[in-house]
Amino acid sequence: MTSIRLALPNKGRIAQPVRELVEKSGIHLVGSGERKLVAKTVDPEIEVLFARPVDIPEYVANGAADIGITGHDMVMERGSDVEELLDLKMGGATLVAAVPEDSAVVEVVDLDGARVATEFPTITRTFFERHGVSVTIVPVGGACEATPYLGIADAIVDLTSSGTTIRTNRLRVIAEVLRSSTGVIANRTALTEKKEKVHEVLLALESVVRAQGQCYLMMNAQREALPAIEEVLPGLGGPTVMDVASKEGLVAVHAVVAEECVYQLINQLKRAGARDILVMSIERMIP
Ligand SMILES: Nc1ncnc2c1ncn2[C@@H]1O[C@H](COP(=O)(O)OP(=O)(O)OP(=O)(O)O)[C@@H](O)[C@H]1O
Numbered sequence: 001m002t003s004i005r006l007a008l009p010n011k012g013r014i015a016q017p018v019r020e021l022v023e024k025s026g027i028h029l030v031g032s033g034e035r036k037l038v039a040k041t042v043d044p045e046i047e048v049l050f051a052r053p054v055d056i057p058e059y060v061a062n063g064a065a066d067i068g069i070t071g072h073d074m075v076m077e078r079g080s081d082v083e084e085l086l087d088l089k090m091g092g093a094t095l096v097a098a099v100p101e102d103s104a105v106v107e108v109v110d111l112d113g114a115r116v117a118t119e120f121p122t123i124t125r126t127f128f129e130r131h132g133v134s135v136t137i138v139p140v141g142g143a144c145e146a147t148p149y150l151g152i153a154d155a156i157v158d159l160t161s162s163g164t165t166i167r168t169n170r171l172r173v174i175a176e177v178l179r180s181s182t183g184v185i186a187n188r189t190a191l192t193e194k195k196e197k198v199h200e201v202l203l204a205l206e207s208v209v210r211a212q213g214q215c216y217l218m219m220n221a222q223r224e225a226l227p228a229i230e231e232v233l234p235g236l237g238g239p240t241v242m243d244v245a246s247k248e249g250l251v252a253v254h255a256v257v258a259e260e261c262v263y264q265l266i267n268q269l270k271r272a273g274a275r276d277i278l279v280m281s282i283e284r285m286i287p
């Protein structure tokens with residue numbers, strides 16, 4: 001038996017979506033109470049460890065966990081020696097450098113000698129060093145956008161996604177520092193010594209990501225309508241076509257399509273002769 005430990009965010013904004021993704025992947029948690037730090041799963045070989053997103057890279061690097069899910073920004077900030085295996089296409093945010101709207105600063109070089117507040121001191125230091133700009137880092141644990149107003153920093157380096165916080169605090173972005181999203185990381189030793197199990201978990205998570213934005217269309221049609229229907233249905237090696245038992249000349253057509261196209265497709269399919277159309281969501285896609 002190969003036991004592996006999977007580290008998941010215990011709080012913060014990616015905790016809930018990650019939890020949902022793991023559940024969808026079939027790795028159901030069993031008996032995990034709100035404040036429990038370790039949980040069992042339906043697979044006796046997989047144990048879950050709940051940790052702060054910022055601590056997960058280090059737990060994975062030192063083997064406390066074999067696999068982890070956290071932000072790319074967290075991995076870069078900790079500088080942990082882990083393998084980044086899969087982008088989960090969630091928790092997308094950009095780390096930016098910003099200054100007060102009325103500041104004279106236009107570009108990064110203008111910040112020479114400035115005080116820069118951030119929750120990401122390592123990434124920020126590296127960024128300004130790369131630009132040959134000398135700054136004083138003011139480390140903060142949150143609410144970074146308030147620091148220029150408080151007079152303790154001239155600029156900030158912080159995450160933005162919707163842009164609301166930057167706008168509300170009357171700040172102006174002058175540079176992009178790092179793009180981040182949530183991903184799966186693995187311990188290097190586990191990748192060789194527990195290779196099969198790690199890949200099993202990875203495949204399960206990947207299957208959920210692959211299914212996102214896709215749905216399954218089912219419909220009936222007279223066989224003569226098939227060419228017109230096939231013309232409407234895009235890609236993926238064409239639709240699956242089956243005879244409908246006991247209904248002479250009637251066929252069932254199934255196809256995987258992008259969710260964003262469904263509205264238009266249904267109208268086109270109806271015009272092409274399809275009826276009894278069903279649209280279903282896909283939980284997982286395994287190649
Ligand atoms: N505005 C955002 N939009 C999308 N993802 C974000 C945003 N802010 C943070 N994240 C991502 O969420 C992950 C965890 O950060 P978050 O700040 O939610 O957790 P935390 O710092 O543990 O929580 P808190 O800030 O409430 O203490 C990071 O990898 C980060 O990139």
Ligand SMILES: O=P(O)(O)OC[C@H]1O[C@H](OP(=O)(O)OP(=O)(O)O)[C@H](O)[C@@H]1O
Nearest residue numbers: 142143144159160161162163164165166
């Ligand atoms: O572009 P927006 O959608 O407005 O998001 C950006 C905000 O989200 C994060 O804050 P978080 O919620 O983690 O609070 P914190 O500042 O206390 O860490 C980040 O630090 C920004 O403050």
Ligand SMILES: [Mg+2]
Nearest residue numbers: 012119141142
């Ligand atoms: Mg935060």
